[in-house]
Amino acid sequence: MxxxxxxxxxxxxxxxALIIGFNFLRGSNVLSSDQTYYATYPRVDGLNVGALVALNGIKVGQVKSMVLQPEKGNSVRVALExxxxxVVGDSTTASLGGSLLGSKAITLTLGKNSKTYTGGEEIRTVTPSSIADAFQAKALPVLDTVGATLANINGFLNKDAQTNIQGTxxxxxxxxxxxxxxxxxxxxxxxxxTRNFAQMSVALNKTTGKLDKIATNFGxxxxxxxxxxxxxxxxRLNATLADAQATVQTLNTALNDQSGSMGKLLHDSTLYNNLAAxxxxxxxLLLDLKANPKRYVHFSVFGGGKDKTKVETTKKPDGTTTTEVKKVETTSVVK
Incomplete structure (x- = not known):
């Protein structure tokens, strides 16, 4: 040769090798037996060649190429490998979606096919609202409200208001x-x-030492x-109290018992009546002695003479009185 x-x-x-390597780096394997299908979208912002094609969250293919079609309203025809x-068919849909910050991907949704594709067919497409579109739809009214608020604030801050603010x-x-x-x-x-506070702090420190000593003493x-x-x-105190209680109980029993001496003294009125009489x-007797002292005291200088008598009256406790005549012998002494 x-x-x-x-x-x-x-x-x-x-x-x-260069062609195969270039296609491999782009995400396409020219040596593989994968089937190629097509999907047309009005716009493919964020979608790149080699992007993921997933089914139920699992990668089943990739974007092979994207072609702009000016004759069809500048739509984009995407080749899916x-x-x-x-197995895809006439009920399969290819949805274009993705995150706000990440790249987009295509998600396949399978259904009950009445016709099964073998490759090269056009798959129906679905373009849901993206997160950016939803965010923009929500943000625009808020931005309009903010703008109106700022306009009101600018109207409020006129010259008079500015003068008032400056005066404030x-x-x-x-x-x-x-x-x-x-x-x-x-x-x-x-x-x-400040000095007083410092002195107070020193006094408190000294007092704290004393309080520590007091706490130690209490401990x-x-x-x-x-x-x-x-x-x-x-x-022992309980035993003493029990004995005292027993003694008081015995004394109380003895006082309440009318057959005993103490009970008779408390409950029998005879002694009281005798003492009263x-x-x-x-x-x-004292009143009679004061009124008639000669009945009770006799005085004689020479003694002798006639016998004299005296009359004694005695009052019994029952209120009756008795009178007795008694002979009194005279002497030379005072009786």
């Missing part, structure tokens, strides 16, 4: 300057207040009370 033929064959192989096992700012500046002058004139008082007292034999003392007799 001559050198020229070898060079020619090498050139053919290199050209073929699908895997050989994918001037007044605020004057108030600020007056406040600064007030602070400067009372700087000494402010310094004194020690609590520990002492915790270890003190409070339980036995309380039990005795007190009355004593009073009568």
């Amino acid at each position: 001559s050198k020229e033929i070898k060079v020619a064959l090498l050139a053919i192989v290199a050209i073929a 699908l895997e050989k096992g994918i 700012l001037v007044g605020a500046r004057a108030s600020t300057e007056a406040l600064l002058r007030l602070i400067a004139s009372n700087q000494a008082n402010i310094n004194q207040i 020690q007292l609590s520990d002492s009370l915790k270890t003190a034999p409070v339980g036995p003392a309380l039990r 005795t007190s009355a007799s004593s009073n009568d």
